[in-house]
Amino acid sequence: MADSKSKKKNDKELSYSELVAKRDALKKEYMDLRFKMVVAHVDNPMQKRTMRREIARLNTFIQQKEAAGENK
Template sequence: MKNSFKNLTFPELVAKRDELQKKYMEFRFQMVVGHVDNPLQKRTMRRQIARLNTLIRQHELAGKA
């Protein structure tokens, strides 16, 4: 999964991050209600969002340089 993010363009990275953030919020609501099969998925999604934020920031800095 890590390497597949590196091949995405800037707009694709932003779209993927937004999609994962929506899924993460829905997952958090499901955890509160108690209908979660795999609670470790929360950590995985959070880390994927962080990876995407890092790549997005790298693209932004590369564009300004």
């Protein structure tokens, strides 16, 4: 539980461009995982939910930065 709190805190301190880059990388990884789940067996199917939630968390931070005008 402490790990997720520190992860949120670290993500919140990233710059706008770093957040967007991290989100895009996670989206690509998520798409690869989805494809892999269709084609073959995946060791940890819960990873899909975790990644989806992480992407949503990053989107929230990006929206907050945009609202504050830090997206330049």
